[in-house]
Amino acid sequence: MSTPHLAIANISKRFGAHQALDGVSLEVASGEGVVIVGPSGCGKTTLLRLIAGLDVPDAGEIWMSGTQVSARHRSIVPPHARGIGFVFQDLALWPHLTVQGNLDFVLESAKTPRASRGPRVHEVLSLVRVQQLSTRYPHELSGGEQQRVSLARALVGQPRLLLLDEPLSSLDPALRATLRDELARLRRALSLTMVYVTHDMEDAAALADRVIEMRTGHIVSMTDGHKRDERT
Amino acid sequence: MFRWPSSRTAVVGIAIAVSVVCCVLPVAYLLTVSLSGDAFSALVLDARQRGLLFNTALLGLGTALLATVIGAPMGLVLARISLRRKALLRLALAAPVLLPPYIVGLAWTYLGSSTGWLSALSGRELPLAWTHSLPAAILVLSLVFYPVSMLATEVAMRRIDGRLEEAALVVAPRRRVIRRITLPLAAPGVFAAALMIFVLSVSEFGVPGLLQVRVYTTEVFTAFAALYDFSRAVVLALPLLLLCVVVAVVAAALLGDRLVASRRSSGTRSVRFDEWRRSATAAAIAILLVALALPLAVLLGEALGARSLGAVLADSGAAMVNSILLATTGATAVVSVAVWLGYARARSVGRLGQGVDILFVVLFAVPSTIVGVGLIGLWNRSGPFGVVYGTDAMLVLGYLARFIPITALALAATTRYVPVSHEEAAAVSGAGWLRTMRRIVLPQMRLGLATAWVIAFVLVFGELGVSVLVAPPGEATLPIRVYTIIANTPSSHVAALALLQIAVIFVPLAALGAAVSRREAR
DSSP, X not given: OOOOSEEEXXXXXXXXXXXXXXXXXEEEOTTOEEEEEOOTTSSHHHHHHHHHTSSOOSEEEEEETTEEEEETTEESSXXXXXXXXXEOTTOOOOTTSOHHHHHHHHHHHTTOOHHHHHHHHXXXXXXXXXXXXXXXXXXXXXXXXXXXXXXXXXXXXOOSEEEEESTTTTSOHXXXXXXXXXXXXXXXXXXXXXXXXXXXXXXXXXXXXXXXXXXXXXXXXXXXXXXXXXXX | OOOOOOHHHHHHHHHHHHHIIIIIHHHHXXXXXXXXXXXXXXXXXXXXXXXXXXXXXXXXXXXXXXXXXXXXXXXXXXXXXXXXXXXXXXXXXXXXXXXXXXHHHHHHHHHTSTTSHHHHHHTXXXXXXXXTSHHHHHHHHHHXXXXXXXXXXXXXXXXXXXXXXHHHXXXXXXXXXXXXXXXXXXXXXXXXXXXXXXXXXXXXXXXXXXXXXXXXXXXXXXXXXXXXXXXXXXXXXXXXXXXXXHHHHHXXXXXXXXXXXXXXXXXXXXXXXXXXXXXXXXXXHHHHIIIIIHHHHHHHHXXXXXXXXXXXXXXXXXXXXXXXXXXXXXXXXXXXXXXXXXXXXXXXXXXXXXXXXXXXXXXXXXOHHHHHHHHHHHHSSSSHHHHHTTSTHHHHHHHHHHHHHHHHHHHHHXXXXXXXXXXXXXXXXXXXXXXXXXXXXXXXTXXXXXXXXXXXXXXXXXXXXXXXXXXXXXXXXXXXXXXXXXXXXXXXXXXXXXXXXHHHHHHHHHHHHHHHHHHHHO
């Protein structure tokens, strides 16, 4: 059996009196799209932040491509060295940088040669269909455009794992459906390994190979995404 | 048909009228006089004026730079490093800004005198030319004003949405995130604070006067108080006023709504630098030693030579009592007006609100000696105005002119902590505006109001630039008394008075600190 791209073993995390995660284990295969659903406060975002290395677990281990990246109270591999792209719920576009600057920062940090940065930025912006916006600042963009730029920023470094934290939650239903389809198209085209957190079942149906349901810090069910799609 | 204004319109209207009379009219009067006279000559600088402008600009630039170099890293420390007893450390690090600058200057002159500690340590006398020089004034003012940069940097760092940094951490190491994301986002706040320090230092009268540095504020004072040349004072005031106004406008525009905004945009934890805890603690202690402990120790060392504290009090007891009474009256008057202006600002939105912020900052930036000359020009005349002139009311007018704008900005930020919905809920319940303010809004602002009063008390108690010009003959406040006896009174006596002044300042501050601690403990 091949090594899973992401392996989470018995992870727990507590914030004060609140047990956010309690012994969660999960494996994600390379190229697989996992959607985590559940009500607010069930631990979805905490799990994503632990995978990214933005928080450390109180117990358990996290492995990526056979390398341990997190242990109890310890981040072994820093976030920027884990090969991930992250789309935040509020997008977190850097307001003092243009669209190009936001993407360029990622490539510059990865020590991509200057000459190849411009074409790569253009390529990814074209992929998400906002290439004409490269000189704009985030506040000059509409909500949908910001969403696309945020996705482009997460993709530009060619991450091995894409993490998305309710990226479509602030959009109106029509725009949400459009961007959901775009995301599904991109995932297929790029064969992305993806962990997507949402509380929206339509997102799950459109994007998941596997749907994981969480409640009060536990995984309560795992369903094949397509089977779930057929049921719904 | 005539309709009585609503209680809100009436109260806010009265507050605006008082602030226009106290803050705007003196400046408008000076501008009118200078423009109706030979205004052009005021702006075409002769060689003497160019020298003044050079010295003034150098004092402002040097102080802004040095204070930022000291204060901004401390702001970073307070915002991003977990330290023990951080609230107490912040209070101690901020304390120098509450010391009257000329008292720190006084300590500096004792430190660098022929019998001072520096001479004793180095084994040779420091040249007087260095003790009383522009670099010395820059150093003293930087040690007084660095907390402005420190607090502004801390606020700017805390306001940064933690997710912006997290988004960068996913792709870049922490030092790079700080350099490319955190610092650029905090830069406008740090730069605006540097501009405010520039304005505060070029507006300062006490320190350059004490250290015999020729700048605009001291020349305005000399022209008016020593040479009795009102028109020359006005001519000298105009370039300084323009300089301060321009810089203040830039600073206020840079800060925008952040002057009165009160909440962070995200609760996400920011990038921390706890591995620098030891060096940060060492740096904070070093700054505290130089900026707070050293001046106090020097003054204490000098004061120990005083004949007796009783003799010192006997000589200056009246000035002390007068100062406390005036500071109490002044602070109460300032807060009584500023609270309504702050309320009006907090509840206004868009360009009007930002315009008001800029006006407040500009009025606060008007140098004290210019305010003094403006007040005298406005009130020293026959008729009803003359009744006020020559009384203690002129001092209170001066305090209102200087401190209403900054207090109103602080109280606007406090008012914003009270959600508008609380007022709306009271209105729906049938309460009138005055009752809503008395029962709903003001009780929620108690600590903010107490803080504003204490800060106003401290500022009024140490005020020198306006007081020294407008005080009635024979009436002296403690700062005037200390400032005028420096030249012809034993240093031990002067140092004892300066320490007494600091002691009076720290009593309300300690009470406020205790109140804050109790609240945090709850």
